Structure formats: structure tokens, C-alpha cells
Amino acid sequence: MAEKRKIKITDISNPNLQPLVEVAPTNTIELPPPYDKLEDLPGFKKLSEATRQSVDDSLDGVVAIGVPKPKTPEEEQELVEKFISGLIKLFSKENNWTFLQPLVLTMEHCAKCQTCSEECPIFEASGYEEIYRPTYRAEILRRLYFKYVKPGSPLLKKFQVGDIDLNWTLISRLVELAYRCTICRRCAQACPIGIDNGLITHELRKLFSQEMGIAAKEIHDKGTVQHLLVGSSTGMTPEVVKDNVSFIDEDLSERLGIKVESKWDIEGADYLVLHNAGEFLSWPENPAAFAILLDAAGIKWTYSSELLGYDGVNYGVWYDDFQFSRIAMRHFEIAKKLGVKGIIMGECGHESKSMAIIAERIFGNEIKTINTMSLIEHIVFSGKIKFDPERNNFPVTLHDPCNIVRLMGIVQPQRRVLRFLAPKFREMEPHGVENYCCGGGSGFAVMTPYNFLDWRIHISGRKKFKQILDAFKDEPPGPEVPKYVCAPCSNCKGQIRDILDYYGAKEKSGIYYGGLVELVVNAMADLKEPFIDFSMM
Amino acid sequence: MELIHLAFYLGLIIFLVIVFAKAIKIATAPVHLRWELYPVAHEKGKAHYGGSYLEEFEWWTKPLQKNLLGEVWTMFQEIVFLKGVWEHNRSLWFGSAPFHYALYLYVVFTILTLLSLIFGLTPTIEGFSNHSIIKFLNVLLWISSIFGIIGAIVLFLKRIFDSNLKLYSNASHYFNILLIGALYVTSFIWLLSSENTIQEIFGFYLGVFSFSQIPSLPIVGYIHFYLLSFFLFYLPFTHMTHFFMKYFTYHKVRWDDEPNLPGSKFRKKLMEQLNFPVQWSAPHIGADGTKTWLIIASSPLPTKEKKNG
Amino acid sequence: MPMFEWNEIKIEVDEDGFMANPEEWNERVALALASTEGITELTPDHWKVINYLRDYYKQYGIAPMIRKLCKETGFTLKQIYDLFPSGPAKGACKVAGLAKPTGCV
Ligand code: SF4
Numbered sequence: 017m018a019e020k021r022k023i024k025i026t027d028i029s030n031p032n033l034q035p036l037v038e039v040a041p042t043n044t045i046e047l048p049p050p051y052d053k054l055e056d057l058p059g060f061k062k063l064s065e066a067t068r069q070s071v072d073d074s075l076d077g078v079v080a081i082g083v084p085k086p087k088t089p090e091e092e093q094e095l096v097e098k099f100i101s102g103l104i105k106l107f108s109k110e111n112n113w114t115f116l117q118p119l120v121l122t123m124e125h126c127a128k129c130q131t132c133s134e135e136c137p138i139f140e141a142s143g144y145e146e147i148y149r150p151t152y153r154a155e156i157l158r159r160l161y162f163k164y165v166k167p168g169s170p171l172l173k174k175f176q177v178g179d180i181d182l183n184w185t186l187i188s189r190l191v192e193l194a195y196r197c198t199i200c201r202r203c204a205q206a207c208p209i210g211i212d213n214g215l216i217t218h219e220l221r222k223l224f225s226q227e228m229g230i231a232a233k234e235i236h237d238k239g240t241v242q243h244l245l246v247g248s249s250t251g252m253t254p255e256v257v258k259d260n261v262s263f264i265d266e267d268l269s270e271r272l273g274i275k276v277e278s279k280w281d282i283e284g285a286d287y288l289v290l291h292n293a294g295e296f297l298s299w300p301e302n303p304a305a306f307a308i309l310l311d312a313a314g315i316k317w318t319y320s321s322e323l324l325g326y327d328g329v330n331y332g333v334w335y336d337d338f339q340f341s342r343i344a345m346r347h348f349e350i351a352k353k354l355g356v357k358g359i360i361m362g363e364c365g366h367e368s369k370s371m372a373i374i375a376e377r378i379f380g381n382e383i384k385t386i387n388t389m390s391l392i393e394h395i396v397f398s399g400k401i402k403f404d405p406e407r408n409n410f411p412v413t414l415h416d417p418c419n420i421v422r423l424m425g426i427v428q429p430q431r432r433v434l435r436f437l438a439p440k441f442r443e444m445e446p447h448g449v450e451n452y453c454c455g456g457g458s459g460f461a462v463m464t465p466y467n468f469l470d471w472r473i474h475i476s477g478r479k480k481f482k483q484i485l486d487a488f489k490d491e492p493p494g495p496e497v498p499k500y501v502c503a504p505c506s507n508c509k510g511q512i513r514d515i516l517d518y519y520g521a522k523e524k525s526g527i528y529y530g531g532l533v534e535l536v537v538n539a540m541a542d543l544k545e546p547f548i549d550f551s552m553m
Numbered sequence: 554m555e556l557i558h559l560a561f562y563l564g565l566i567i568f569l570v571i572v573f574a575k576a577i578k579i580a581t582a583p584v585h586l587r588w589e590l591y592p593v594a595h596e597k598g599k600a601h602y603g604g605s606y607l608e609e610f611e612w613w614t615k616p617l618q619k620n621l622l623g624e625v626w627t628m629f630q631e632i633v634f635l636k637g638v639w640e641h642n643r644s645l646w647f648g649s650a651p652f653h654y655a656l657y658l659y660v661v662f663t664i665l666t667l668l669s670l671i672f673g674l675t676p677t678i679e680g681f682s683n684h685s686i687i688k689f690l691n692v693l694l695w696i697s698s699i700f701g702i703i704g705a706i707v708l709f710l711k712r713i714f715d716s717n718l719k720l721y722s723n724a725s726h727y728f729n730i731l732l733i734g735a736l737y738v739t740s741f742i743w744l745l746s747s748e749n750t751i752q753e754i755f756g757f758y759l760g761v762f763s764f765s766q767i768p769s770l771p772i773v774g775y776i777h778f779y780l781l782s783f784f785l786f787y788l789p790f791t792h793m794t795h796f797f798m799k800y801f802t803y804h805k806v807r808w809d810d811e812p813n814l815p816g817s818k819f820r821k822k823l824m825e826q827l828n829f830p831v832q833w834s835a836p837h838i839g840a841d842g843t844k845t846w847l848i849i850a851s852s853p854l855p856t857k858e859k860k861n862g
Numbered sequence: 863m864p865m866f867e868w869n870e871i872k873i874e875v876d877e878d879g880f881m882a883n884p885e886e887w888n889e890r891v892a893l894a895l896a897s898t899e900g901i902t903e904l905t906p907d908h909w910k911v912i913n914y915l916r917d918y919y920k921q922y923g924i925a926p927m928i929r930k931l932c933k934e935t936g937f938t939l940k941q942i943y944d945l946f947p948s949g950p951a952k953g954a955c956k957v958a959g960l961a962k963p964t965g966c967v
């Protein structure tokens with residue numbers, strides 16, 4: 017690879033650099049054979065000239081958002097002014113009380129010691145591309161904050177943090193840069209001072225969305241907006257979801273020879289089960305396994321067919337406090353109306369964190385939220401169900417979804433379950449709260465525009481793929497032994513699927529993936545047919 | 554009164570006032586949304602692997618137990634061993650550790666000096682320089698100065714030559730290191746050049762705190778205290794205020810896992826915040842500068858958004 | 863939005879190569895879109911999948927579950943991948959002129 021051009025912080029506003037850096041797959045994180053040859057892979061998809069004319073790819077040649085280029089200097093100026101007004105709101109307590117305190121702490125106290133840098137899987141996988149360093153993004157915002165928001169003498173502020181030129185080039189690159197970090201917050205964990213560069217990504221996205229109306233289309237237009245209007249980010253209306261669920265019930269009842277029965281809008285149920293609706297479409301075994309397990313445990317549960325009542329996602333948590341609150345509020349209202357004690361959150365990391373932690377602080381916890389990990393552990397060890405762990409007699413490893421583990425501290429329940437029910441369970445390294453993100457965090461798993469999918473496979477997802485391969489390195493390498501990556505989160509599953517597909521890892525190495533509850537149901541001694549059927553996966 | 558008196562008073566007052574004001578400002582900032590990061594040091598029996606009370610099925614039926622000792626122990630390791638830097642950035646530790654140790658020792662030195670003065674150990678008493686405390690303080694200042702010089706040199710060189718650090722180093726970083734380094738260089742030279750450095754320092758503090766004449770100091774002593782006065786004056790305006798802001802980054806953000814239970818401390822404040830007027834101007838927010846946060850969150854998407862949705 | 867051209871066909875596609883205006887779909891367009899997936903000929907098996915997808919889409923406004931697609935067409939997932947190498951969602955739906963699936967799917 018050619019020697020990297022050294023960039024300066026201020027280069028971000030230099031329009032002559034096109035792109036600012038050229039990012040390509042690298043071997044910095046080495047994969048074992050047969051995945052070790054970068055040359056065998058197609059590399060990043062080239063953008064067509066027409067695309068390059070219409071949207072901005074000037075950050076790194078990759079496009080996640082595709083901000084349209086302003087047509088006139090006046091339009092450009094207007095956008096710059098809008099950005100400044102957003103910047104000021106980001107630091108005002110009325111507009112951003114939700115995160116003001118941590119934001120200001122991060123702006124004011126970073127020592128630039130770079131202790132956090134090494135911990136970022138994106139920075140590493142890119143071959144240490146400067147723009148992906150956790151502090152790079154933060155440094156841009158810091159300089160802008162000092163220049164445009166913080167009172168004081170301009171000269172002194174330049175002495176303190178340096179200068180930066182604000183222009184449209186900077187803004188359009190910063191939009192993209194706000195979507196080159198998964199908000200996994202591994203960097204924040206390493207910071208001795210308690211600075212949070214992951215939070216900076218979150219706050220930048222908010223500035224762009226809440227002030228300028230710029231956000232990833234999959235997360236906003238097709239995400240929260242569709243969720244609020246149609247009922248689900250998948251586009252499923254209540255009618256469709258009910259139809260799909262009854263299909264799943266029938267299909268599995270037929271295959272397993274038992275009755276799988278989902279329940280809708282049951283009054284007097286104890287719990288509302290709220291899955292990520294993507295599960296119904298892409299991983300129907302997961303909600304089906306839930307239904308089987310909850311029934312076997314004698315829990316009184318129901319689905320809701322109200323708009324939003326059957327899709328527990330909340331994409332707002334990645335980019336917009338208001339969209340977030342709208343969705344969270346609807347979820348709690350639906351549960352309240354149903355009269356349930358609480359909500360059982362499905363295997364979805366961002367749903368769990370959004371509801372149980374972030375929304376809880378706003379709306380209180382009159383409606384209780386039950387996270388899957390603790391619920392499954394409770395059921396498995398309640399003695400109500402007979403298990404035969406030998407049914408899971410294949411290698412299993414566990415992926416720790418950032419939202420559930422590092423960001424909620426739910427570490428051991430899923431492990432106690434796996435140690436009991438999966439005799440060939442082994443950990444990835446590192447794991448638990450030090451895990452690596454799957455590479456699909458903060459919405460990436462649902463984003464595939466332009467060449468962004470290539471980026472998230474090669475850059476944000478590479479570390480995870482290596483961890484998965486390493487976890488199974490003592491097993492026969494070929495597809496004859498099926499190997500199961502347990503990823504108890506819909507988003508992580510989507511990303512892991514995309515990685516495995518890209519490398520053909522199912523065909524080459526027999527690597528499959530799925531949730532936790534499927535393994536639990538697969539070990540239920542009373543089921544005549546095995547629940548997990550690798551030939552269908 | 555001499556000029557050094559005024560310089561020192563000014564430095565000290567600014568230091569105290571600004572640090573206090575900043576602490577108040579951040580402590581009274583709005584309640585933010587939960588954004589904790591595990592391990593959370595006060596999770597009883599779970600902190601060592603990063604677990605939380607959320608691991609318990611129906612956690613609200615069990616008492617929430619906080620292990621404050623865990624917090625203290627984690628903070629202690631962070632402050633005394635600079636654990637984070639040791640684990641994640643070893644090569645920097647060899648500069649950062651002596652640099653910080655020098656500051657700690659200097660602070661201890663100063664506090665002991667003031668305490669000694671309060672307890673009547675004044676430079677005029679018989680056998681002052683043979684007093685064991687004075688001997689001890691002498692050693693403290695030697696170690697502090699040497700560590701400080703080593704730390705400053707290592708950090709300065711690292712900032713210049715280490716490409717990881719260089720790009721993010723501004724004029725102020727170099728200045729800060731040089732300023733603090735100069736503090737130790739002057740104390741070091743003072744120790745080397747005078748037999749009675751500690752006695753002279755006692756004389757200085759006795760003078761400034763009793764608002765009286767300071768027995769004359771060697772030139773290097775004056776330089777040292779002018780530097781110190783400037784440092785006190787300057788510190789509160791820099792990122793180095795992390796020495797106390799760290800309390801907030803840890804206790805109020807990273808470890809803030811307080812559930813919103815009825816009657817909890819922050820509920821009232823939160824209610825006020827929900828009534829803040831919102832000004833964000835993206836159309837999907839539907840803000841007009843008077844509608845409150847809560848009203849916006851509970852209203853449906855503005856119709857404009859529906860069309861392209 | 864970018865334009866996609868193939869022989870006489872000229873259609874607008876989104877950043878993933880899905881049709882921007884699904885109502886413009888016809889059988890020639892299907893062939894054109896198939897070419898982006900490395901498919902040179904649409905066999906009756908392809909059409910079976912495409913027709914099912916289109917019928918379902920017309921009725922419900924979204925793509926069907928993959929499992930349902932398999933069951934209703936009688937193909938296994940593997941066979942669908944053989945027909946449409948980038949899979950049911952990214953491959954088959956695109957050729958059938960559906961909008962790109964959204965949400966966590
Ligand atoms: S965020 Fe923390 S670890 Fe990273 S450079 Fe700043 S102070 Fe150092």
C-alpha cells in the first residue's frame with residue numbers, strides 16, 4: 017500500500033483534498049486462512065461518476081449519508097449558518113439538557129493523551145487512518161465549540177485548542193464522519209479521565225438531524241418516520257405482522273409437531289412481548305422460540321397489534337432525541353393501555369438499552385422492562401422445564417452486544433445459560449464488557465447505501481470476524497462441523513450475517529449464527545424434533 | 554507588602570474562585586439521560602466483571618446495594634497508579650506517572666508545610682533545620698522536583714516526536730508542560746544552590762499568610778513563587794481542571810445508574826427540564842420556540858414530514 | 863438519484879440499485895435489473911419467484927418473509943440463492959422491482 021498522506025486536523029475544511037483520505041481494505045487485522053488474502057476480495061465498490069456528481073464522497077470515498085451538494089454559494093452559506101445555529105443549540109440547556117453535562121465535560125477536559133485510540137476497532141482495521149481516530153471527530157467539534165460557542169478571547173482560545181475553518185466542505189465531511197463510528201464506547205472505557213468520544217458521534221448526529229434534517233435515510237425516513245406512521249420500521253402494518261406471525265406459528269407447529277401459538281392483545285396478560293420486528297421477517301425462529309419458552313414456563317404474555325406495539329426498535333437512540341422520545345413514549349403508553357405489568361424486550365440490544373435505561377430516566381419505570389438475558393436465565397434455572405444439553409452438541413461462541421453488555425452491565429446471565437446448555441461453549445477474546453462491537457452498531461447494520469456495506473464489512477466488522485474465526489480455531493476448519501455464533505441482538509445478527517455472507521463463511525467454515533433463545537429451546541428435552549435446523553439457516 | 558504577595562494572593566484567589574464556580578456550574582447542570590459505562594465500580598459483587606443490578610430478574614423487587622468502597626478503590630487505583638494509562642498506553646505512562654507523582658508530592662509538601670506552620674513549627678525556632686519533619690520535607694521536595702523534571706522532559710519529547718500525540722498538541726500543551734517543568738527546575742536549582750531551601754519556603758508561606766514581610770529569598774526562589782502564582786492563576790482555565798472534574802465524569806456520568814424511582818432526587822428537576830421550550834429547527838421536530846420538550850415528544854410527527862415519509 | 867441504463871431501458875434507481883419508481887417495472891426492466899446481479903437469462907424458476915414477490919408486494923406493500931417465499935414457491939433458501947446470488951432480499955426483490963426492504967431485516 018502506498019505511504020499514507022499525513023493529514024492535519026484543519027485539512028477537514030480543505031476542499032482541494034478530494035477525498036480527504038483514500039480508504040481501502042487493509043490487512044492490519046490479519047485473518048486466518050482461507051480469509052487471509054485481501055487480493056481475492058472485490059474491495060470497495062466504485063461509485064459511478066453520476067453518483068459522485070450528486071452526493072458528497074469527499075471524506076474517504078465512502079458514502080453512508082450522501083448529502084446532496086449545495087448548488088449555489090448562497091445555499092452553501094445558508095447551510096453553514098444553520099450548522100452554527102445548531103451548534104449553539106447543542107450546547108444550550110433548553111435544547112440539549114439530555115446530554116449537556118457529559119458533552120461539556122468531554123469538550124473541556126480531554127488531555128489528548130490518545131490512550132483511547134488503540135481501543136477503537138475501526139481505527140485499527142482501517143490501518144490507523146487518522147480520520148477514524150476516536151479523538152479526531154471530537155477534536156473538530158471541540159475547536160468549533162471553542163470558536164463559536166464558548167465565550168472568551170479568540171486569541172486565547174486559539175492558543176488553547178487551535179483553530180479551524182468552518183465551511184461546507186467541513187460540514188459535509190463531518191456528516192459522513194458522524195457515521196464512521198458505531199458508538200460502541202470502547203474508547204470511552206479506556207479513557208482515564210472519563211472522556212467519551214463515542215458520545216461525540218451521537219451528539220453530532222443529533223445536531224445534523226435536529227437542526228438540519230440530515231440523517232441516514234434508513235434510520236430516519238425509513239426508520240423512525242416509517243415506524244411512527246406505519247407502525248414498524250420494516251413497513252409491516254398490524255395486518256401484515258399478524259399474518260406473518262400466524263404463518264410462523266403454523267410453519268413451526270408443522271415442523272416440530274407441537275403447538276406454537278402466538279397471542280395478540282390479550283387483556284389480563286402479565287407481559288407485553290415486544291420484539292424487534294425485523295425478527296419476524298428475517299429470523300422467525302427467534303420469536304417462535306420465545307413463544308415456546310414463555311408458554312412452557314407458564315408466563316402469561318401477549319403481543320400488541322397497535323401501531324408501534326409490535327416493533328420494539330427505537331432508531332432514535334442513534335441520532336435524534338425527539339424521535340427517540342416519541343417512540344419510547346408510544347411503547348410505554350401501549351403497555352399501560354394493555355394493563356400489563358411490564359414489557360419483555362426481545363433479543364435486541366438497542367431496544368433494551370433505549371427502553372430500560374435511557375427512556376426510563378425520562379418516563380420513570382411504572383411500566384417495568386424485563387431484559388431477555390435475565391428472563392431466560394430465570395426460566396432456565398426455575399426447574400420448570402427439562403433440558404438435555406447434549407442436543408446443543410456443536411461448538412458455540414457468544415457475541416456480546418455492546419448495548420446489553422458494556423452499556424447495561426448484563427454480562428453473566430447469558431453465560432450461565434450457555435455454560436449449562438451448550439457443552440461446547442467457548443468465549444471470544446476479549447469478551448464481556450471488553451467485547452468488540454459487531455461493526456453494525458448505531459444503525460450501521462441496516463445501512464447499505466452506495467459502498468457503505470463494503471466499508472462496514474471491511475472496516476467496522478473486521479475485528480469481529482477475526483474474533484469469530486479465532487473462537488473456532490480448535491475445531492475442524494471445514495463446513496462439516498456446524499459452528500454457532502450466538503448473538504442475542506437483532507442488529508448484531510444482521511451485521512454478522514452480512515459478514516459471513518460476504519466471506520462465504522457458512523460454506524467454507526460452517527459458521528452459522530442465531531440468538532440465545534433458539535439454543536435454549538433446542539435443548540428442551542420434550543421437543544421431539546430439534547428446534548435448530550442448520551439446513552434452513 | 555511586596556509584589557510577590559500580590560501575585561500569590563491573586564493566583565490563589567482566582568484558583569479558588571474559578572475552581573469553585575466551575576464545580577458548581579457542572580454540578581448544577583441539568584440531569585442528563587442515563588449513559589453509563591460498565592464496569593460501574595459501585596455494583597456490589599458484580600463490579601469486578603462489569604455486571605449491574607439489571608442482571609437480576611425483576612431487579613426492582615430486590616434492594617439496590619451500592620458498594621461505595623468499590624468506587625473509592627477504583628478511584629484510588631486510577632489516581633495512584635494511573636491504571637488506565639498503564640493498561641492502555643504503557644509508553645506514555647513513563648512520562649505521565651512521574652509527572653503526576655511530582656504534582657501529588659508537591660501538593661503533599663505544601664500541605665505539610667502549611668500544617669507545620671499552623672502547629673508552630675516556624676523557621677525561627679531553635680533547631681528548625683534538624684527537625685525530622687523538615688528533613689522529610691526536604692526529601693519530598695527533592696523527589697518531587699526530580700520526578701517533575703523527568704516527567705516534563707518525557708512528555709515534552711513525546712508530544713514532539715510521537716506522531717500519535719503531535720497532531721493533537723496545541724501551543725497550550727507545550728506551554729503547560731514547560732510551565733510545570735519550570736516549576737520543578739526552579740525548585741531543583743533552589744535545592745541545589747541553597748542549604749536552607751525548606752526554611753526559606755517556610756519563610757515565604759509565613760510571610761504571605763500572615764500578611765507580613767517575607768525574609769529575602771534567593772532569585773530562584775522568587776522565580777519559583779512567581780511561577781507558582783501564575784500557575785495557580787492559569788490552571789482553572791485549562792483542561793487540567795480534570796483533577797477535580799474527574800469526579801463528575803466518573804460519578805455523574807460513567808457510574809450514574811440511578812433508576813428513576815418515585816421520590817428519587819432528580820425527579821423534580823427532570824420535570825422542570827421536560828418543560829423547557831425547544832428551538833431546534835428541523836421540520837420533523839415541529840418546534841416553535843415555545844412548545845415544550847414534553848409536548849413535542851408527545852405529539853405526532855408534523856404533517857410535513859408525512860409526505861416524504 | 864442515479865440513472866441506470868441497459869440497452870433501451872433507462873430507469874431511476876436508488877443508492878442500492880433498487881428501483882426508485884417501482885410502478886415503472888415491466889418484464890424488460892426485470893431483465894435489465896437482473897443483469898446487475900450477474901443474471902443473464904430469466905428462467906421460469908426466476909419468474910416464479912418474481913411473480914410471487916410482485917403479487918405479495920401489490921397486496922401488502924412490503925416484501926414477504928423469506929420463509930414464506932420459500933414455502934409458497936417451493937424453493938429452498940439455497941435454491942433461491944442459486945437463482946439470485948445476492949439472496950432473496952438484495953437480489954430477488956430488486957429484480958422484481960420492489961423497494962428495498964427496511965428495518966432490521
Ligand atoms: S479521550 Fe481520554 S484517552 Fe482519549 S485522548 Fe482524551 S483524555 Fe486521552
Ligand code: SF4
Nearest residue numbers: 136197200201203214
Ligand atoms: S465509540 Fe467505538 S467506534 Fe466510536 S470511536 Fe469509540 S471505539 Fe471507535
